[in-house]
Amino acid sequence: MKALVLAHPASQAGDAIGFAQQLGEDVEITIVATGGVKDFPYRGVTRIISVGDAGPTPGQLSQLLLKHASGVDAIVAPSLKDATDAIARASALLGIPMFTEVNKLDRSSEGQVTVSRPVVAGRAFVTYRTSLPAAFTVAKKAFPPQGPGGNASVVEEQLPSARERRVGVEEKQFSGVNIEEAEVVVGVGRGFKRKEDLTLAEELARLLNGAVGCSRPITADLGWLPEDAWIGISGKRIRPKLYMPIGISGAPQHMSAAMDAKLIIAINKDKGAPVFQYADYGFVIDLYKLLPVFIEKLRERKKA
Amino acid sequence: MNIAVLAKASVDPNMVRADSEGNLLVDSMPLALSEYDKNAIEEALRIRDAKGGKVVILSALTWGPLAKRQREAEQVMREALAMGADEAHLIVDEALVPGSPLHTAQALKALVDKLGGFDLVLTGEGSMDTVSYQVASRLAVLLDYSAATFARKIEVNDNGLVRVVRDLETRYETHELPLPAVVSVTGEINKPRLPTLLQIRRAMAKPLKKYTLQDLGVRLEGHRPGVEELKLLRVARKQVIIEESDPAKAAEKLIEILENEGILKL
Numbered sequence: 001m002k003a004l005v006l007a008h009p010a011s012q013a014g015d016a017i018g019f020a021q022q023l024g025e026d027v028e029i030t031i032v033a034t035g036g037v038k039d040f041p042y043r044g045v046t047r048i049i050s051v052g053d054a055g056p057t058p059g060q061l062s063q064l065l066l067k068h069a070s071g072v073d074a075i076v077a078p079s080l081k082d083a084t085d086a087i088a089r090a091s092a093l094l095g096i097p098m099f100t101e102v103n104k105l106d107r108s109s110e111g112q113v114t115v116s117r118p119v120v121a122g123r124a125f126v127t128y129r130t131s132l133p134a135a136f137t138v139a140k141k142a143f144p145p146q147g148p149g150g151n152a153s154v155v156e157e158q159l160p161s162a163r164e165r166r167v168g169v170e171e172k173q174f175s176g177v178n179i180e181e182a183e184v185v186v187g188v189g190r191g192f193k194r195k196e197d198l199t200l201a202e203e204l205a206r207l208l209n210g211a212v213g214c215s216r217p218i219t220a221d222l223g224w225l226p227e228d229a230w231i232g233i234s235g236k237r238i239r240p241k242l243y244m245p246i247g248i249s250g251a252p253q254h255m256s257a258a259m260d261a262k263l264i265i266a267i268n269k270d271k272g273a274p275v276f277q278y279a280d281y282g283f284v285i286d287l288y289k290l291l292p293v294f295i296e297k298l299r300e301r302k303k304a
Numbered sequence: 305m306n307i308a309v310l311a312k313a314s315v316d317p318n319m320v321r322a323d324s325e326g327n328l329l330v331d332s333m334p335l336a337l338s339e340y341d342k343n344a345i346e347e348a349l350r351i352r353d354a355k356g357g358k359v360v361i362l363s364a365l366t367w368g369p370l371a372k373r374q375r376e377a378e379q380v381m382r383e384a385l386a387m388g389a390d391e392a393h394l395i396v397d398e399a400l401v402p403g404s405p406l407h408t409a410q411a412l413k414a415l416v417d418k419l420g421g422f423d424l425v426l427t428g429e430g431s432m433d434t435v436s437y438q439v440a441s442r443l444a445v446l447l448d449y450s451a452a453t454f455a456r457k458i459e460v461n462d463n464g465l466v467r468v469v470r471d472l473e474t475r476y477e478t479h480e481l482p483l484p485a486v487v488s489v490t491g492e493i494n495k496p497r498l499p500t501l502l503q504i505r506r507a508m509a510k511p512l513k514k515y516t517l518q519d520l521g522v523r524l525e526g527h528r529p530g531v532e533e534l535k536l537l538r539v540a541r542k543q544v545i546i547e548e549s550d551p552a553k554a555a556e557k558l559i560e561i562l563e564n565e566g567i568l569k570l
Contacts, residue, residue, distance in 0.1 A: 057479065058441070058451075058453070059450070059451070062445070080472075080473055081437075081453065081454050081470075081472050081473060082472065084437050084438075084441075084453075085437075085441050085451075085453045088405075088437070088438040088440075088441035088442050089441045089442070089444070089445045089451070091406065091438070091442065092406075092409060092441070092442035092443075092445045092446055093445055095406070095525055095526040096406065096526060096527070097404060097405075097406045097526065097527055097528070097529050098405065098406070098436070098438055099529075100435070100436045100437055100438065101435075114532060116533075118435075118537075119433060119434050119435060119534070120315065120317045120320060120328070120433055121317035121432060121435075122537070123317055123320050123536060123537060124320065124322075124328055124534060124535060124536050124537060125533075125534075125535060125537055126434075126531060126533065126534045127531070127532040127533040127534075127535075128529040128530065128531060128532065129529060129530045129532050130527065130529035130530075131527045131529075134527075134529075163450040163481065163482055164450050164451065164452060164479050164480070164481045165479065165480045165481075166477055166478070166479050166480075167467070167478050167479065167480050168477070168478035169475055169476070169477050169478070170475060170476040170477075171474065171475045172474055172475055172476070174474075184567070208567070216491070220471075220490075220491070220492045221492050233435075241566075241567060242562075242565075242567050251318075252317045252318065252320075253317075256537070259537065259539045263565050263567065264541060265558070265561065265562075271545075271547070274318065276543065276545060277541070277543060278539075278541060279541055279542075279543065280541050280542040280543070280544065281542065281544045281546060281558075281561055282543070282544065282545045282546065283546050283548070283554055283557075283558065284545060284546070284547045285547075285548065285549065285551065285554050289551045290551050290554055290555060290558075292551075293551040293552055293554075293555045294551075294554075294555040294558055294559075296555075297552075297555045297556070297559060298559070301559070301568075
């Protein structure tokens with residue numbers, strides 16, 4: 001069996017390689033890697049096609065994939081936006097099905113595989129049975145790659161030209177706080193009326209030795225917090241001991257990303273907010289009334 | 305400019321229903337206009353109002369049973385028309401149910417060809433039910449149009465070029481594309497308008513055409529995967545509601561809970 005892995009960016013390709021390895025016995029893996037990376041010491045990697053450029057466009061990537069897709073049973077990539085775009089374009093040209101954000105794989109016989117992926121805003125999962133060839137993007141940490149490996153031949157290639165041109169880049173600023181590993185997370189939503197009011201959540205998080213996260217609009221729309229605070233199916237998944245969504249209505253795309261929390265305590269002044277269905281305890285009260293008093297009591301408690 | 309918007313009648317994630325084993329009862333879950341497709345429609349309307357032209361809604365029904373879903377899909381089309389689109393075209397065919405992006409894109413390509421092509425095709429970054437993030441990219445290559453995904457901003461210039469700011473994980477990238485182009489948009493690109501009652505009524509008179517795959521002269525190609533399971537990810541939560549209006553009492557209750565649950569030391 002032959003797999004083609006798109007390692008873009010190369011640092012995020014581990015799970016794609018791991019998935020490819022699990023597709024069969026002795027899968028031969030060819031890697032298309034960007035950013036000049038040539039080192040993939042994993043079992044089964046026989047060929048590395050290295051592209052010096054760190055930032056090819058999806059159009060360019062899809063053409064590179066097409067060039068090396070002949071005889072390939074599976075095309076695999078990390079579930080990042082550019083890789084997803086590139087793989088989707090290649091899949092259309094190859095006439096093959098594609099499965100996005102796969103987090104489970106079962107091999108069956110006769111060239112068929114069974115994969116599962118999240119759907120319906122992360123509230124459900126679907127399991128597909130598919131023939132090969134097919135394309136897949138894989139969820140982070142779902143398929144750790146196995147070593148050791150070596151002796152892959154390395155070829156350097158130029159990027160093909162494409163219609164679309166990148167004319168500007170602006171790097172995003174991040175806080176560096178890793179909410180994915182935090183034991184306590186305080187979530188802020190649109191119930192907070194001004195950016196300055198976030199200090200209430202920050203103080204609470206500090207008293208509980210936790211981190212502050214948020215729903216999509218707080219970061220993507222309002223820019224009140226950097227995007228690494230975003231809890232959502234398109235943001236970060238958290239699995240703390242305690243998650244406190246405050247002033248968050250409870251959209252499924254947000255709550256699914258917090259479903260692994262051991263305990264969820266919500267605060268929202270709207271009794272009908274969906275968040276209460278996803279919580280262990282829900283306080284129907286205005287956050288502006290509760291938080292100052294709660295914070296004060298926590299402070300007193302700490303002193304005592 | 306002739307602008308097409310791919311709008312999907314999606315199963316509503318806020319209206320999930322499952323049986324006692326957690327199997328989704330999809331047939332009883334209502335269809336609604338997919339969230340980010342509303343942003344795509346809004347963007348198309350803004351471009352039309354600035355540049356002139358037409359906004360045409362294209363849709364492929366991918367949920368059954370067809371008899372019931374057809375009516376729901378038509379309602380979704382009327383909602384799009386009520387926002388201000390000029391006409392809607394809906395593909396209804398057993399062969400597209402349940403949906404597979406491989407085939408959905410092939411069907412939509414045939415529809416675009418039948419309608420004579422467009423300058424710009426917009427759609428949401430992904431649908432709110434299956435969230436595959438594939439159809440925009442697939443359709444672009446089938447049509448041989450240029451493409452850009454995850455657009456947070458779109459600027460149509462007068463020189464046949466479109467500038468798109470793409471919202472990626474660690475950065476924003478500005479791409480320049482020649483028309484014709486397919487662009488998928490994020491939820492942050494704009495705030496979709498809410499149709500007025502008058503617009504909703506007017507929408508009933510706007511053209512809505514339906515097609516089978518045979519009408520479009522297309523035969524779907526490639527493997528259709530089978531669905532083995534569609535299940536709820538259930539996490540049992542206590543769902544205890546505390547309606548204490550006195551903040552001091554509520555705070556005390558909250559601390560008590562945190563102590564009992566081992567978050568705060570007793």
